[in-house]
Amino acid sequence: MTPGGLPALPPRRIAEAPAPGGSDETDGRCSIETESRGGASAIAFEHVSKVFSGAARPAVDDVSLTVAPGEFVVLLGPSGCGKTTLLKLVNRLYEPTSGRIAIDGRPIADQPAPQLRRRIGYVIQQAGLFPHYRVWENVATVPRLLGWDKRRIATRVDDLLELVGLPPAEYRMRYPMQLSGGEQQRVGLARALAADPTMVLMDEPFGALDAITRTRLQDEVRRIHRQLRQTTLFVTHDIEEAVRLADRIVVMRTGRVVQYDTPLAIVLDPADAFVADLVGADDVLRRLSLIPAATAMRPLGPGGPRPDTPTVTMRSDLRADLSQLLADDVPALTVVDDDGRPVGTLDLAAIQAVSTPNAELADDVAAGTARPTR
Amino acid sequence: MNLDYLFRHPERVLDLTGEHLILSALAMFFAVLLAIPLGAAAARWRRLTLPILGLLGAIYTVPSLAFLAFMIPTLGIGRTPALIALAAYAQIFLVRNLVAGLRGVDAATLEAARGQGMTGWQVFRDVRWPLALPVAIAGVRTAFVSTIGLASVAAWINAGGLGTLLFEGITRDDPSRILTGAVAITALALLADALLRLAERNTAIARARRAA
Numbered sequence: 001m002t003p004g005g006l007p008a009l010p011p012r013r014i015a016e017a018p019a020p021g022g023s024d025e026t027d028g029r030c031s032i033e034t035e036s037r038g039g040a041s042a043i044a045f046e047h048v049s050k051v052f053s054g055a056a057r058p059a060v061d062d063v064s065l066t067v068a069p070g071e072f073v074v075l076l077g078p079s080g081c082g083k084t085t086l087l088k089l090v091n092r093l094y095e096p097t098s099g100r101i102a103i104d105g106r107p108i109a110d111q112p113a114p115q116l117r118r119r120i121g122y123v124i125q126q127a128g129l130f131p132h133y134r135v136w137e138n139v140a141t142v143p144r145l146l147g148w149d150k151r152r153i154a155t156r157v158d159d160l161l162e163l164v165g166l167p168p169a170e171y172r173m174r175y176p177m178q179l180s181g182g183e184q185q186r187v188g189l190a191r192a193l194a195a196d197p198t199m200v201l202m203d204e205p206f207g208a209l210d211a212i213t214r215t216r217l218q219d220e221v222r223r224i225h226r227q228l229r230q231t232t233l234f235v236t237h238d239i240e241e242a243v244r245l246a247d248r249i250v251v252m253r254t255g256r257v258v259q260y261d262t263p264l265a266i267v268l269d270p271a272d273a274f275v276a277d278l279v280g281a282d283d284v285l286r287r288l289s290l291i292p293a294a295t296a297m298r299p300l301g302p303g304g305p306r307p308d309t310p311t312v313t314m315r316s317d318l319r320a321d322l323s324q325l326l327a328d329d330v331p332a333l334t335v336v337d338d339d340g341r342p343v344g345t346l347d348l349a350a351i352q353a354v355s356t357p358n359a360e361l362a363d364d365v366a367a368g369t370a371r372p373t374r
Numbered sequence: 375m376n377l378d379y380l381f382r383h384p385e386r387v388l389d390l391t392g393e394h395l396i397l398s399a400l401a402m403f404f405a406v407l408l409a410i411p412l413g414a415a416a417a418r419w420r421r422l423t424l425p426i427l428g429l430l431g432a433i434y435t436v437p438s439l440a441f442l443a444f445m446i447p448t449l450g451i452g453r454t455p456a457l458i459a460l461a462a463y464a465q466i467f468l469v470r471n472l473v474a475g476l477r478g479v480d481a482a483t484l485e486a487a488r489g490q491g492m493t494g495w496q497v498f499r500d501v502r503w504p505l506a507l508p509v510a511i512a513g514v515r516t517a518f519v520s521t522i523g524l525a526s527v528a529a530w531i532n533a534g535g536l537g538t539l540l541f542e543g544i545t546r547d548d549p550s551r552i553l554t555g556a557v558a559i560t561a562l563a564l565l566a567d568a569l570l571r572l573a574e575r576n577t578a579i580a581r582a583r584r585a586a
Contacts, residue, residue: 091489118491128486132504132578141490177586191490201489 040069040231041103041198043090048099049255050085058097059085061255067248070229072222074242076278077252083235086252087201090233091117103199118142121192121200121230125207127184129176135161135187136172142195160190163227165220182213189221193228202234206241218244239279243267243290251275267291268354284355289319296354297335297344305334305342312336314343318351325351377557379539379550387539391558394535397453398525398562401460402518409465413472413510423473430466438463438527446531456525456533463524464517471513475506507577515570522563526555536562 043066050060060082067073075083088094089101092113101108108116129138139157148156158168164186176184185205192200202221206214222245225232236242242249243263251259251266251274259271267290270276280286294314311334312321325333325348332347380387416426438459445455479502487501529537539555542548574580 093485093489114491114493114496116491117489122486122489124482124486124489126482128480128482128489130483130487130501132582134582141492145491145496175582175585177582188486 039198040071040229042069042105043067043199043231043233044102044105045086046100046102048086048089048096048101050082050089050094051097058082058255060089060096062099063255063257064099065250065257065260067231067233069231072225072232072234072245072247074246074249075233075235075252076237076239076242076249078237078278080254081252082255083237083250083252084203085255087203087233087235090199090201091120091122114145118145118195119197119199121194121197123185123188123192123200123202123205125204127176127181127188127205129184129187129191131176133176134172135166135174135176135179136168138176138187139190139194141191146195148195156194157190160194161187163193163224164190166190180213181209182217185209185217186220189217189224193224193230197230199231199233202232204235204237207236214241221245239290251278264291264295268295285319285322288322288351288355289317291318291354292316293318293321293333293335293346294344296350297346298350299344300342301345305345306332309334309345311340311342312346313338318346318354321346322348322351376550377554379548380554380557387554387558390534390536390538390555391562394522394525394537394559395562397456397528397533397535398460398518398522398566401457401521401525402464402514404457405461405464405468405517405521406514408461409468409472409513412465413469414476416469417473417476427466427470427473430469433462434466438524439530442527442531451531451533453533455531456528460521460524460528464521467517467520468510468513471516472506472510475509475513476502478509479505504578508574508580511570511574511577515567515574518566518570519563522559522566526559 045063045065048060048063049058051058063082063086075086077083085094089096090103090108092108095109103116130141133141136154136157139160140153143153143156157172161168161171166183166186171179171183171187176187179187188205192202205221206217209217218241221234234245246263248261249259249263249266250257251271253274259266259275266275267279267287270279276282279290292314293312293316296318297314309330309332310324310328312324314335314337321333325346332345334342335344335346337343412426412430416423441459441462442455445458449455449458483501483505484497487497492500525533525535526537526540529535529541536555536559539551539558543550543552543555575584
């Protein structure tokens with residue numbers, strides 16, 4: 001298990017398209033009940049393309065990939081790469097020109113779009129809150145559409161406001177216009193989660209927020225995902241955000257998937273020059289900032305940790321660790337796990353070993369001999 | 375020039391004011407009924423916007439006496455042709471504002487509404503319409519004030535109302551009747567304006583803006 005309590009997911013390249021019928025294993029005869037069952041959905045894209053009328057090239061071009069239940073997948077790429085289009089195909093705001101999308105083995109094209117969308121949380125960039133509704137009414141949107149009774153809605157709204165860090169007594173009766181951008185996006189998140197969706201789609205939700213608020217909300221989203229485990233698709237053009245949040249990252253360019261792998265594997269072993277450029281692989285410091293200490297550390301010697309060496313956590317990024325190594329003028333740092341137990345040691349040579357693109361290391365990570373964290 | 379007529383015949387002035395109000399309000403009722411589908415269509419289909427607004431604008435430029443005169447051969451005189459004329463004149467204010475209001479709703483808000491699983495009708499009823507409402511009501515307000523003024527002319531084809539006093543004043547050279555009629559019409563218009571301003575302020579979105 002990884003420190004976050006997530007089951008380690010095997011990295012999967014897009015080349016390894018799902019076996020025919022592979023996703024059908026999750027196709028319970030009773031998949032209609034996912035509505036009330038909670039839990040997480042699996043999603044499968046099979047040769048999905050979207051061509052907008054009048055466009056010279058497809059916005060989404062023959063995409064095949066699967067997302068496991070409970071997985072947090074980030075769609076990453078420059079603007080115009082098709083990531084938002086791919087996302088909106090999932091809740092049928094767009095319809096694919098060809099190909100098939102299935103949730104829990106059930107083609108979404110067979111389900112009425114409004115009913116489908118009520119089971120899929122949706123968060124957009126400017127929050128898109130209803131300005132004439134109070135906060136509680138915004139959060140209650142989907143439960144009301146589903147016809148929940150008033151008491152159940154009221155309880156649910158308060159629980160969700162708690163979950164996203166907005167004290168209900170203080171925020172329930174406010175209007176969106178009375179909230180800051182960050183608070184609005186928290187309400188947007190609560191609204192998306194209101195009816196226990198098995199999947200959440202997030203379209204650059206933090207793109208318009210300042211850096212501090214963005215980081216705070218990223219932490220919240222990660223915490224909430226650990227807690228609720230909904231399958232999540234998250235669109236961003238920000239590599240740091242992608243690495244921070246994702247179990248796996250889909251890197252997209254001109255409508256195609258260029259690489260689909262864990263953040264670490266993408267940083268360590270970019271599939272091509274485009275991905276290398278996107279993750280800034282040539283910039284050593286930037287690269288180090290994306291790799292956690294756990295990846296580069298060496299096992300502790302038989303004598304245990306050296307006394308008096310400064311400690312860093314497994315999750316700390318190597319750029320910060322390098323700074324500390326230089327600032328403290330010590331030969332090595334001791335790496336500790338979340339409970340503060342020493343688990344490894346980190347010196348300059350260890351950091352250097354991962355400072356350039358390195359397929360072998362990526363394979364080691366994939367094979368589990370080097371331990372990724374997130 | 376004085377208000378002698380008002381003090382000598384308050385009951386008649388009150389009756390005519392009532393007639394005037396009923397005529398204007400009825401005309402507005404039918405006008406709004408027609409303007410909602412017209413405005414919704416003009417807002418939804420861009421190809422219809424210019425033709426619809428153009429036609430309604432053209433209607434508004436027809437002189438009111440001419441409009442009423444045109445209808446005499448087919449509809450005769452009285453209340454019906456007056457209502458038709460008044461409802462027709464009001465369309466441009468109503469539809470123009472309705473289109474502006476419906477079009478002015480933030481696209482992200484509408485996409486969020488669809489994305490949460492509202493049906494097309496629910497998006498219109500619960501999001502687009504309430505957000506367009508203040509602008510639409512402002513259109514009703516302008517149209518109502520204009521209709522109350524215009525309704526005076528309807529007396530010319532025996533539709534009653536305060537215009538009766540104006541025409542009597544002219545033919546009998548009695549300025550007191552003219553002033554009384556004018557004052558009553560203005561009072562009605564101001565009252566309608568105030569009431570509709572109140573309605574505008576009481577829409578959900580206006581309350582939300584005030585709270586912020």
